[in-house]
Structures are given as structure tokens and as C-alpha cells.
Amino acid sequence: MYVTQACETDTHFFCDTADRLPEPQVPKVRLPMGDHLFFEGDEVTHVYRVEEGVLRLSRLMEDGRRQVIAFGYPGDIVGFPAAGKHHTDCDALTGAKLSSFRFAQPVPMSVEAPLGRELMHAAFQEIGAMQDHFMMLGRKSAVEKLASFLDVLARRVGEPVGDMCRIALPMSRADIADFLGLTTETVSRTFTRLRKARVIFLEDPQTVIITRPDALNVMARGLDS
Amino acid sequence: MYVTQACETDTHFFCDTADRLPEPQVPKVRLPMGDHLFFEGDEVTHVYRVEEGVLRLSRLMEDGRRQVIAFGYPGDIVGFPAAGKHHTDCDALTGAKLSSFRFAQPVPMSVEAPLGRELMHAAFQEIGAMQDHFMMLGRKSAVEKLASFLDVLARRVGEPVGDMCRIALPMSRADIADFLGLTTETVSRTFTRLRKARVIFLEDPQTVIITRPDALNVMARGLDS
DNA sequence: CGCGGGGTTGAGCGCCATCAATTGGAGTGG
């Protein structure tokens, strides 16, 4: 097992949507930084909801090339099966706390409301998010990619500071590069370009202040130049 | 309405999986070549299963850049909602026949088995396929992209010819380019490269014979060179 | 202090985009 420590804790629910699971007893899992939750090819026994921390979902090619599929933030559901198996690796960028939901095998799972409802809803959300990611990977320049990434992150987990916005980046430059289909060098150079364009400010390499959110959004959509 | 002609026809079911809908009456829709099934931003009222023909799902940027998200072949489910709306355009590359399933609004839909089961299963399949597509868009060269595309298509809809394989390409070079994140010129040049490497043979621009499927698969994974 | 790893910056190059010309087939009309 890759989960080093699994413990029941006080149940704790998000209340920002109407479809949260009302179940009184949901097993919680603690996942230390760097540990794997599952690997590509593993049988799917559970799906997880991120409660705290950030996960990384990625795929590897035989020669080592990597693509980060998604970052799992609180509220995200991870571990959807395809043909009963996990299709990505998943590990923790920070210490994380997860709710785990047993998944009846073989696929398809027993679809009991409201678990089925939330799962399906989450799957649809995921598909929508991936469609945005496609446009980013296939059709955007390096600046547009990074601007899009920061724009999405700001809306999702940004901490407002006046009309600016602070974002913590728990992932490395290499992770961002593998998410955007770039190299670490290009990501770094592009951070510098955004900084010199006075759109962002780097408090430190892992903390970005978006000084001009509107300008960032314009760049993300390629409407500048 | 974009569906120019909707008619009830004899019900006709695929039987290749156990989870097909057993419903006796499923409305069928005919979609002539070139017609749109829905647009990005439309409210989702139905999801569709492709019975015959090929659909194109795509997204457009404000400046005209396009990303083809997927091609919908028989057996595929299209029209998953995100926040109640379609997140892609969908139109027909060939004349197509679809089964349509009413989708209760607002989201999340009522999840009645077995419609819920098939839908969720299809959504998971879709997520798995998109994860492959990510690797292709983000991390592969032009040759690897086109080889991957042809490899997947061959397994999915290829017609075996001895130990070779024939594929019909109902989509244009521009469609393939927008699917792979390339230009039409690069797609065309890459077809030529595969042809000169004696991995494929172009019967005509819309018909590919894969003369060495194993070699194509190796190229798709970047294990040549 | 030496070491290692992540981040940044620089120099040069290669793959693919861009712009442009040519080919070929389908459709149309003389």
C-alpha cells in the first residue's frame, strides 16, 4: 500500500455546493508530502476527494517524458477509473488529507445517489476542465500558457490582496512545465517576461502576486500584442 | 434548432458491451454532413450516442485558433455538460445517425440506472481517452503525434487487410492539424515522411493503408530513431 | 565549507510555423 497512514478523523464537509455527500462516516486518509496515492495501471478500489493539500496527477512515457494531467486541489475528485484501472500516477505535492470512497468493482460501479450524483457531476467538471487544458496545450504560446495557468489558479485558490492576488505554487517549475507542455527553462524565462511586463511579482519562486489580473487574463487569451 | 431532420426510426442497438441501454424506445436523430448538433455555450438538454457517421467536437478561441477536442465515432457518447452547458461545438463530418437521451435539468441529472451507469462509464472512458490526448499534445513530436493518431484510429475503426490495415479519414488535414496541435502543412509533410518511411501508403488523401502497424506503433511511442 | 538540487540566465540550434507557389481532382459552363 502506498498510503502510509490512514486514520479516521472528525468528518468535515465542504458546503459550497448542494451535492456534497451527507454521509456521516467517511474514511479519511492522510497522505504525506511526496507519497504516492496510486500508480498508473493499479486497480481502482477507491476514488478520493481532496480535503486539504495538493495532489499531482501525471503520466509517464517509456523514455521518461512526462505529462502532468492535473493538479488536485481541495474539492477535486481524483481516481476516476478507465477500464477498472488508474490511468495516471498520483502523488502529493504537499501533505494532504483525503476522503476515500469505496468503489464497487467491476466497473461500472453501483450508482447510488447521492454518491453517483456527485461522482458524475465531478466527472463532467473534469471533462470540462480538460477541454480548457487541450486548448492550452495545443494552440497557445508559452506566454499564453503560463498566463492561463496563473489565471485559472488565481480564480481557484488565489488570496485577494486589494485588487491584486497572491498565489502559492506548491509545484516545481518542472511540474508546471510538464503541465503546460514546456521545459523548465522556458517556464522560468516566461515568469521573467511576465515579471518584466509588470503583470506579476515574484515574492519568492513559490509565491506569485498577480499585480494586474485583467492584463494577465488578456494575455492568457492572446489578445495582447 | 440545428438538427434539420429528427425522425424516429427502428431502434437498433450495439451489443458489444454489457451496459448498453435496454430501453425499447430511443429517439433517433439524423444529422446531415456539415450540420451542427450543438454549439459551445448551449444549454445541455440531451446527450447523444453516435450510431453511424463521425462527429467533430471542437473549441474556438476569440482570434480564430481552433482545437479539435475529439472525433465522435459510433459507440461514443457526446454532449456531456459542464455547469449545464456544452463546452464545445459539435458538427458532423459525415452524415450521422444518433440516439438522443433527454437530460434532466438542472444538473446534476437524475441518475437512474442503467442510463446513469452507461453515462458514467462513458464519462470515465472519455476522461481516459483525453489523458492519452494530453500526452500527445504536450509531449510528442509531429511524427509521434500523427503516428499515434493513426495507430489509435486503426485499432478503433481500421479495416484489416491481411496484416495491414485500411483507415478512412473523413476529416480534412486541417481537422487533423487542429486535433494534434499542428498546421495543415506540417500534417501533410508528416504524412509524406511516414509514406517515405514505408510505414503507410496513401490510397488517396482520405484513405490510409498502414503497411507496417508494428513500426507505426513504435514511432507513436517515440522508440525509433 | 562542500555539496546538491531547484531556479535563472545565456548561446546556439532545430523543429515546426509562416508565407507562397504548385498540383490535382471535383464541379460548372461553354
Place this chain on the structure above:
DNA sequence: CCACTCCAATTGATGGCGCTCAACCCCGCG
């Protein structure tokens, strides 16, 4: 039957964005 148009596909010439290889900085750590 041929001339013409139109559009998709192909091929060629050139340039640029991002990759590669490398050096350097910074910081935490043994």
C-alpha cells in the same frame, strides 16, 4: 470534350519560438 474556377493537399523557402546544453546563483544541509 475542354476551359475554367475552386478548394484541398502538397511541396518549397524562410524565419522564429522554444528546446538543448551550459553556466551560474541561491539556499538548505551534512
